[in-house]
Amino acid sequence: xxxxSLAGGIGGARFLRGLKAAAPDAEITVIxxxxxxxTLFGLRVCPDxxxxxxxxxxxxxxxxxxxxxxxxFTVKSELAAYGVEPQWFGLGDRDLATHIVRTxxxxxxxxxxxxxxxLCTRWNPGxxxxxxxxxxxxxxxxxxxxxxxxxxxxxEWWVRLRASVPAQRIVLVGADEAKPAPGVLEAIAEADxxxxxxxxxxxxxxxxxxxxxxxxxxxxxxxxxxxxxIGGAPVRGMADACLTAIGVPTTAxxxxxxxxxxxxxxxxxxxxxxxxxxxxxRVVARPLLMTDLEAAADIARAALRLAEEVAA
Amino acid sequence: xxxxSLAGGIGGARFLRGLKAAAPDAEITVIxxxxxxxTLFGLRVCPDxxxxxxxxxxxxxxxxxxxxxxxxFTVKSELAAYGVEPQWFGLGDRDLATHIVRTxxxxxxxxxxxxxxxLCTRWNPGxxxxxxxxxxxxxxxxxxxxxxxxxxxxxEWWVRLRASVPAQRIVLVGADEAKPAPGVLEAIAEADxxxxxxxxxxxxxxxxxxxxxxxxxxxxxxxxxxxxxIGGAPVRGMADACLTAIGVPTTAxxxxxxxxxxxxxxxxxxxxxxxxxxxxxRVVARPLLMTDLEAAADIARAALRLAEEVAA
Numbered sequence: 001x002x003x004x005s006l007a008g009g010i011g012g013a014r015f016l017r018g019l020k021a022a023a024p025d026a027e028i029t030v031i032x033x034x035x036x037x038x039t040l041f042g043l044r045v046c047p048d049x050x051x052x053x054x055x056x057x058x059x060x061x062x063x064x065x066x067x068x069x070x071x072x073f074t075v076k077s078e079l080a081a082y083g084v085e086p087q088w089f090g091l092g093d094r095d096l097a098t099h100i101v102r103t104x105x106x107x108x109x110x111x112x113x114x115x116x117x118x119l120c121t122r123w124n125p126g127x128x129x130x131x132x133x134x135x136x137x138x139x140x141x142x143x144x145x146x147x148x149x150x151x152x153x154x155x156e157w158w159v160r161l162r163a164s165v166p167a168q169r170i171v172l173v174g175a176d177e178a179k180p181a182p183g184v185l186e187a188i189a190e191a192d193x194x195x196x197x198x199x200x201x202x203x204x205x206x207x208x209x210x211x212x213x214x215x216x217x218x219x220x221x222x223x224x225x226x227x228x229x230i231g232g233a234p235v236r237g238m239a240d241a242c243l244t245a246i247g248v249p250t251t252a253x254x255x256x257x258x259x260x261x262x263x264x265x266x267x268x269x270x271x272x273x274x275x276x277x278x279x280x281x282r283v284v285a286r287p288l289l290m291t292d293l294e295a296a297a298d299i300a301r302a303a304l305r306l307a308e309e310v311a312a
Numbered sequence: 313x314x315x316x317s318l319a320g321g322i323g324g325a326r327f328l329r330g331l332k333a334a335a336p337d338a339e340i341t342v343i344x345x346x347x348x349x350x351t352l353f354g355l356r357v358c359p360d361x362x363x364x365x366x367x368x369x370x371x372x373x374x375x376x377x378x379x380x381x382x383x384x385f386t387v388k389s390e391l392a393a394y395g396v397e398p399q400w401f402g403l404g405d406r407d408l409a410t411h412i413v414r415t416x417x418x419x420x421x422x423x424x425x426x427x428x429x430x431l432c433t434r435w436n437p438g439x440x441x442x443x444x445x446x447x448x449x450x451x452x453x454x455x456x457x458x459x460x461x462x463x464x465x466x467x468e469w470w471v472r473l474r475a476s477v478p479a480q481r482i483v484l485v486g487a488d489e490a491k492p493a494p495g496v497l498e499a500i501a502e503a504d505x506x507x508x509x510x511x512x513x514x515x516x517x518x519x520x521x522x523x524x525x526x527x528x529x530x531x532x533x534x535x536x537x538x539x540x541x542i543g544g545a546p547v548r549g550m551a552d553a554c555l556t557a558i559g560v561p562t563t564a565x566x567x568x569x570x571x572x573x574x575x576x577x578x579x580x581x582x583x584x585x586x587x588x589x590x591x592x593x594r595v596v597a598r599p600l601l602m603t604d605l606e607a608a609a610d611i612a613r614a615a616l617r618l619a620e621e622v623a624a
Contacts, residue, residue, distance in 0.1 A: 042416040072386055078409030082434050084416075093405050097390030104354040104396075122394050 001026040003304075004191040004221075006132075008033045008204025009048045010065035011228060011236060011290075013055035015197035018296025020056065020126055023304060028127040029187040031214070033199070034112065035132075035139035035172055035207035038155045040089055041079065043099040044106055047155070048204065049116055049131055050098055057123025059094075065236075068094035088160040113181040132208045134181045137174035139203050141167045141245070154203060163238040167245035170202060175210045188217040193307040195300075196225035196264075198235055198288070201255045202242035215263060222311035224266035224303045225259055227252040230288055231272040252276045256283075265310035268303055282310050313338040315616075316503040316533075318444075320345045320516020321360045322377035323540060323548060323602075325367035327509035330608025332368065332438055335616060340439040341499035343526070345511070346424065347444075347451035347484055347519035350467045352401055353391065355411040356418055359467070360516065361428055361443060362410060369435025371406075377548075380406035400472040425493040444520045446493045449486035451515050453479045453557070466515060475550040479557035482514060487522045500529040505619040507612075508537035508576075510547055510600070513567045514554035527575060534623035536578035536615045537571055539564040542600055543584040564588045568595075577622035580615055594622050 003026045033048045054060040061067045071092035080087050105115040111134035139154035143165045209215045229252045240250040248254045252273040261280045269276050274285035290296040315338045345360045366372040373379045383404035392399050417427040423446035451466035455477045511517050521527045541564045552562040560566045564585040573592045581588050586597035602608040
């Protein structure tokens, strides 16, 4: 079986670990969000790709869900001693090596997709991880505070401000020109099933869907989504702040409508959201909390079953 | 009093610490060697500038003489886990922050002299540290081994091979085009005294002297050198391997002749080298081992006295 999954960071990565357990023989291609990528101190950081790579490769900090296990922050504190900005991004020493290798390869002319493949030869994530695009696209957030109305990088809004200042707009800079990375459309074309994990529907999955040709390639496929919203609240993270920014209520129903048809064929919701319904979509309610690997695998199995049903 | 000193790495830095103690009220400008500089993993590393900056700024690893105190090597071991080369350079986590800041500033268009000044605002070395040139010059070493005759970067010869393969030639790539950094010739013109510390006469002091205009600017000044050779052996390091490469014996006499007149006016040698002599040069013999800060200060005081004598 060939499975394609789109993925953001923590939620996506934890779901994918369940998916691997649920379908150990499947050929899984993960299309990773790169809208969160940022250049810090001259180093290219790809938080979502790394979260997937570290989580599936056994290097993740399990407790916080991002960054490396047994991490230290010596370089970060030395950079702060030099007074250089930004100091709000948690760049760990182990993690930093990834960014150094990536930046050096990008400078040498390798596209991000090849860089990601090279990094994965160390981590062996057990999936094929492809960035949504080799082109630079960046999620910017329009806010208004005492400094006036301005657009800031998503990471500044998310990490520094912890989304505490309302987003007036969320803009994917570069989306119009960006092409899917090599292998993305091919993997979708060959997929038996497509799964949308409970990643952020705006700045993770929504970002990937904005890359030209990806949504269109997905539409003829059996696509099953796992709701990132349970009973009116995000399972984790701050998806509500992103949904509010684009005028979408924080409900499993609204996210389903945001993805819409003909893209989505099956929608997995939590039991409290069993009333969710949309023409042309098969909705299944079940426990959706990924409390551990087994719970994540159960959800993935349910998603795969639902995909089989909608494909039939 | 205005003092200019040329400097390489460890020996130069330790002497400079003594010089500061010997002349606490002097205005000291240090012209640092950049021929050893190397780009590793996309980061610009300036070993000699950093050794001077860390030593005078209180951040040096006292025991080894280079690198940061309380250093860790997490990033280095992670880079090795990715299999990237080179793995023979001891890039510590604390040290790395310096290279990250430097590289980012260089990429933004600042010349190395301004970058060095910016880094020194953290370290307050108590001297004005200027790289010999803002232009890229690199010491390469011609060797012949089982892979044939080839030129390698000085650091590869020095650090990886520990100078164990004889150098057939030592070439300063870029020396013909390099100009002294802003402030270098001005500082020399205004200097009352110039001191050459016991740095490597070939790849540290010799390199600085190859930059167009520096030797000529020094010649009219009272210049006193401290011999890096005691009784036929380098005080520390592998200066003998460098001297052999350029056909110069490892003696205090031969190094004095290498520097030559009219550059040198005074030459401080160890007691066992009291027979050293050269027309036009005043030679003084005294203990030259920099066993501690006080010993280094004593040598610096002797160098300053000798400079006064030759200036009279």
